[in-house]
Amino acid sequence: MANLSQSSLGDIQEKDVEQQVTSSHRKRNIMIGGLVLLVSAVIAIAIAVPVSLARKNSIETNANIAAATERVKQQIAVTTVDIVQQEEIALNSASLVSADQHSIHPPKYAHVVSPYSNLTRLKIYKPVPEARVFVMGDIHGCLKEMNDLLKVIQFQPNKDVLILAGDLVFRGPDSLGVIRRANELNALCVRGNHDDKVVRLRGYQNKFGIKSMSETEEIMPEGDVGDPLKFGNKHLEIARNMNVDDYNYLAGCPLILDIPTLEARVVHGGLDPHISTLTDNDPWSVMNMRDVDEEHEPSKLKLTKIDPDASNVHWTTEYQENAPNKNITVFYGHDASRGLQLGTNTIGVDSGCIYGRKLSAINIKTHELFQVDCVGEQGDDDE
Ligand SMILES: [Mn+2]
Numbered sequence: 001m002a003n004l005s006q007s008s009l010g011d012i013q014e015k016d017v018e019q020q021v022t023s024s025h026r027k028r029n030i031m032i033g034g035l036v037l038l039v040s041a042v043i044a045i046a047i048a049v050p051v052s053l054a055r056k057n058s059i060e061t062n063a064n065i066a067a068a069t070e071r072v073k074q075q076i077a078v079t080t081v082d083i084v085q086q087e088e089i090a091l092n093s094a095s096l097v098s099a100d101q102h103s104i105h106p107p108k109y110a111h112v113v114s115p116y117s118n119l120t121r122l123k124i125y126k127p128v129p130e131a132r133v134f135v136m137g138d139i140h141g142c143l144k145e146m147n148d149l150l151k152v153i154q155f156q157p158n159k160d161v162l163i164l165a166g167d168l169v170f171r172g173p174d175s176l177g178v179i180r181r182a183n184e185l186n187a188l189c190v191r192g193n194h195d196d197k198v199v200r201l202r203g204y205q206n207k208f209g210i211k212s213m214s215e216t217e218e219i220m221p222e223g224d225v226g227d228p229l230k231f232g233n234k235h236l237e238i239a240r241n242m243n244v245d246d247y248n249y250l251a252g253c254p255l256i257l258d259i260p261t262l263e264a265r266v267v268h269g270g271l272d273p274h275i276s277t278l279t280d281n282d283p284w285s286v287m288n289m290r291d292v293d294e295e296h297e298p299s300k301l302k303l304t305k306i307d308p309d310a311s312n313v314h315w316t317t318e319y320q321e322n323a324p325n326k327n328i329t330v331f332y333g334h335d336a337s338r339g340l341q342l343g344t345n346t347i348g349v350d351s352g353c354i355y356g357r358k359l360s361a362i363n364i365k366t367h368e369l370f371q372v373d374c375v376g377e378q379g380d381d382d383e
Contacts, residue, residue, distance in 0.1 A: 009161050010127035012188070107275060109297040110282035111226035116203030117196060120254040121279045125188060126261055133161040133259070134370075135266055136361040137349035138192065138333040141172025143181060145359045148372040150185075153361055157185050163257060163364075165333035166192025166268030166287070168250070171354050171377050175238045179246045189253035192268040192334065193287040193300075197229055199251045201239035206247075210240070226284030255283050263327050264364050269334045270315040270346075272298060273322035290335050292318045314338070316346040331362070340369075352376075 104121075113119065127133050134153060139146050155162065162185055169175035171194075182189060191199070204220055205213055213220075216232025229235070242250070256278050257266040265271070265278075270289040274296060275281050282298070289298035291312040298315060319330065326345055333350040335341070340360055341348030347367075353359035356376025362369050 009131050009159075009186075010125060012123055012125050103279075105277070105280045106282055107272065107280070109285070109295075111284040112223040113283055114200045114203075114222040114225050116200045116207065116220075116222060117283070118199060118203050118251045119191065119196075119283055120252065121281070121283065122256045122258060123188075123254040124258045124260065127161055127259065129261075131159065131161050133163065133262065133364045134361045135163045135165055135331045135347075135349055135364055137165055137351055137359060138167040138336065138353065139164065139172070139178050139359065140167055140194070140354035141169055141175035141178055142353050142359065142374055142376075143172075143174040143177040145353055145372055145374045146178060146181060149359050149361055149370060152372055153363075153370045155185075162187040162361075163266055163331075164189040164253075165266055165331060165349050166190045166253070167194045167333060167350075168192070168253075169198055169238050170194035170235060173377075176241055176246060179242070179249055183245060183249040188257055188266075190257050190266050190268050191250075191253040191255055191287060193227070194235065195250055195253060195268075196283075196287055197227070197233070197235040198239045198242070199247070200229065201231075201233075201236055202242055202247050203251070205239065226288065255286050256281065259364070262364050263325075264329050264331060266331045268332065269300075270298065270332055271319060271330055272296070272315075273319045273324060276324055288334070289315050290338075291315060316341065316343050316348070319346055320344060329364075331364070342367075 134155070136146070136149065150162075153160075162182070164182055164187055166189065168178045168182060168189065172178075175198075181187075200222065201213070201220070204222075213231045213236070216230065218231050220229045220231055222228070255267070256271075258278065259265065268287045269285065271278075271286065272281060272289075272292075285298040288300040291299045291301060292315045293299055294311045296318065299312065316330075320326075320343060323345055328345065330346045332346065332348055335348050336350045336352035336355055336357075338348060339357070340351045347362060349360050349362055351358040351360040351371065353374035354376055356374055358371040359374055360369060360371045
């Protein structure tokens with residue numbers, strides 16, 4: 001667990017081995033800063049050690065001094081290699097996933113996590129007691145409505161905290177604008193299924209180059225993921241147009257945001273109540289689930305839509321019955337067709353802005369609801 005940032009609004013901890021070596025600029029800077037300090041210190045020793053050795057013992061030979069210097073050089077080389085390897089791991093999440101499998105105990109229905117997903121499974125946020133904390137539903141590139149809603153709640157970036165329930169991007173008019181606005185406001189976020197596709201496409205491009213992605217109908221090789229992607233799918237344009245800050249922001253949205261002091265948790269799709277360790281949750285399911293079937297396995301489909309006799313239930317029904325801690329409220333998005341859902345310990349905040357309905361925000365502490373009207377675009381609610 002690494003304490004990543006502290007601000008006047010509270011602090012965030014990341015609780016995921018995968019993330020300890022991932023791509024935050026700040027972390028990289030700290031690491032590079034540390035390396036510079038370390039190398040400086042070692043060079044200082046390289047100078048000081050031979051000098052002091054010579055002073056202490058006047059019969060110290062040049063050979064001894066040379067040997068001491070050589071040892072110090074080797075130390076520098078070893079230190080440098082360590083840092084470089086860490087940086088390489090940070091750029092290659094394939095190594096991360098395999099390296100961390102031992103610490104995660106996925107459910108039997110779990111899908112392969114894409115080696116290009118650069119995913120943080122869990123962040124823990126502790127807001128200062130006086131901060132107002134809002135969860136906002138799926139924005140899908142609707143920057144105007146996002147700004148309208150911020151005005152309605154009289155959002156003050158230095159005092160208030162904004163949490164986005166995922167799917168910041170795709171379908172709407174200004175996906176990059178939403179990422180940049182969120183970043184500017186230091187908004188917290190969780191990863192939605194569409195954010196994930198954008199991040200994976202860009203992760204692949206970062207590793208193999210833009211030319212590797214020109215064959216539009218070819219499936220991107222990621223293993224047995226829950227939602228295979230064609231290179232030329234509709235998320236590619238957003239993935240290509242992101243700058244480094246956009247990518248770092250979007251990729252930094254964790255799968256689960258836990259806020260223990262407010263007894264609240266935020267995810268995009270839902271949570272399996274039978275999994276007691278949050279980081280064991282199947283990422284694809286957390287981002288995509290709407291229903292749970294008779295085997296208690298999450299599904300992105302509302303199964304009764306296909307088969308009226310299907311014995312599935314809304315994931316929240318199962319969660320409300322089986323939640324390990326009934327005092328914790330799970331805020332989620334992703335289910336525009338069900339719309340705003342005010343359950344006892346599950347609150348759905350996707351009220352279908354992209355489909356021309358409303359964009360919603362809820363104050364986590366008071367459960368006050370704020371909404372604005374949306375222009376919207378055509379599309380299928382279930383994607
Ligand atoms: Mn979604």
